[in-house]
Amino acid sequence: MQGEHDAVLLTMQGVGKRFGGVVALDGVDLSVRRGEVHALVGENGAGKSTLMKVLSGAHRPDAGTMRLDGAPYAPAGPQDARRAGVAMIYQELNLALDLTVEQNVMLGREESRFGVVRARAMRPRVVDALALLDPALRPDTRVADLGPGARQLIEIARALALDARLLVMDEPTSSLSAEEAEALFRAIERLRGRDVSIIYISHFLEEIQRIADRFTVLRDGRTAGGGAVAGTSNEEIVERMVGRRLEEVYPERPAAPATRGEVALEVRGLRGAPLPAEASLELRRGEIFGVAGIVGAGRTELLRTIFGLDAVRAGEVRVASLSLRHPTPRLSLSRGVGLLSEDRKEEGLALSLSIATNLTLSRLAPYVRRGVLSPGGMRAASVRWAGELAIRCDDPDQPVGTLSGGNQQKVAIARLLHHDVDVLLLDEPTRGIDVGSKVQVYRLLAGLAAAGKALLVVSSYLPELLGICDRIGVMYRGELRVARDTVDWTERDLLQVATTGEL
């Protein structure tokens, strides 16, 4: 398969970029072939975003050269890059929800005569682009009626209508369901067939194994290896990302159930409106209980109903043998139960408020003297927790929204620790954070269990549940089923129960 198909589309050589005294990129090499899916991996802060901003013309590099299609490439701005055929597909989608698919695809470059849009003239290009991505997409559908997966495809269609040759996708599946991700992968397959190159940024190594041809690892602003995906194991990729041998991604847990203490949380016949349909469980101190299941099985609702964010229709929640028939977040917190939300940006954190406020919000009492708050005390507590959890920040007064995903998640967890809860309900605790932060979170959770806390963990990532939990239960259509010790589970069995309800 020599010749045109193997020809290099993009080369970046020795690309450097500094912001003031901070070196963001320190000589990065990257080459992308025509029609290949090239995975770009690295921890948060490794320089992936900066590199892509250089590529898309948002930043000018301080050093190095770029060539696109054999010609020198130095975009003056994003518009310039787009004209050259380089398009970014953003995570935060920029679509007009009330317009149709077609209007969105052609937005900003409508063909018109005498000021009237010529829909018929545009249609073939739109239909072409849509057919390539997903034949089920219709140009007349209102974007508001589509799911996040289809919306992403429309972003891509928009780039294709502009004759993009190189697409950059940054964590494209992070907000997609499994089926939507499948649809995206199929679209990527077809794009590859049309000689469109894709730079694919993802934390999910399984995805990379599945769809990428080659990969490049970034670490601390430098290229730290790369090659063909086939024949490279996930472990090898992770080792290059973190720069050290990963003895254990998952922490050592005491295997003997003897360490388990008294019952901290008891749920009996819990029913919500409408989910969960039926859930009973017993969670002991020192124990990590995992909840597996597919999206929509009612895992998040289980945690929310226990915590009191969703209404209880029937059943009972007992915390430290005190019954709570109608829990509310306030009551739960006062009984020592805390919830980590799966939706960090909308619910977990108030992004515009400071780290200190977010961290102490559920328990301001220690900083109140005669009704007056001491901001100094809140700051000091934040600095202490930031040290303990290795939260990277400049100042406890900075808005929490300015932190990276991993550090935001640590702030959200720190709030539970600051509140000193005994029962932690953790919904997708490692969603959207990099491998290094994940390892830190796993260690943290293991440490909490060892200190006698009880943890209920929901995760869509089965290796993670198998890696950190003592027991795992599976939710299937709203019911919590088959709970048993982790040693008795395999990934295959978990998947089977999650998808069929039976073992």
Added chain:
Amino acid sequence: MSDNELRRAVWTEVRDVVGPLIGLAAVIGLFALIGTEYYLGADNLRLIAKHTIIVGLGAIGMTFVIVSGGIDLSVGSVIALAAVVTALAFNAGAPPLLALFAGVGAGGACGLVNGLLITRLSITPFIATLGMLGVARGFAKYLGDNATVNSAESWLTELTTSNPEPSWLLVGPGIWLMFLLGGVMGFVLRRTPFGVHAYAVGSSEATAQLCGVPVARVKLLVYVICGLFAGLAGVMSFSDLNAGDPTTAKGEELNVIAAVVIGGASLSGGTGRVAASLIGAFLMTFLINGCEDLELRNYTQDMIIGAIIVAAVALDQIRHGRTRAA
């Protein structure tokens, strides 16, 4: 506290008022330059202070509502209702202090109703307070029998005077009361758990809920506070006119909201400072007064004020780098 921490603490306190202060200085500077000598004269400054009382008091309460992510459109009508109630109470023989509390209480009651509609019936703040805008205005007219309720003079009249006794007060006691309450409420907003809860509800209601913040109670309270301050503003209107005029302060809510927004608060909630809102209120009065000083026609004033509000918010957006590159 080390020097560094002290400096940071001070900076945290002043950083949000710097922008509005510069804006205020610019407006004063401009009119001082192109206006008459009279503009910066002692008499005119007293007049400006007096004219700021009603917008300023309203802005103190409105800051709480806007910080928590809400809006109160009923302020102008509530001011009129409170003024009429004060006049009627006074005319019925109540001592001035009791009449004052009757007016403030009427405002608080309106705020309570707003808050209950919003928290118990989940009516959006815009609609609930739009309803109150009509009801309070109508009720004020009903109480006043569709006419102004005139009253005799009392020490209430002195609250808004331009020539206070003793003269070292420089401006009427009502203005000092506004500054005092502004200071107190600014402290409440920044340094009490309730204040932090108000910011949290405005920044992300879901997060506040998750953290066990009593969201409904916080919301109820901010509307009561807004009502109480509108009530006090109504008392000041009574003081100024020596009468309760049911048609007074029409559209005043928009000036109050403008003052808060000029002070840098975001209508999407989570930001805002009482001191900055008061600066915004003064900026509005200096502007209106300056236009009058130049003897500009009324419609010109309206257009200038409208443009200034938009410009102030646009400048603030640029300052915070929130505008997106086109």
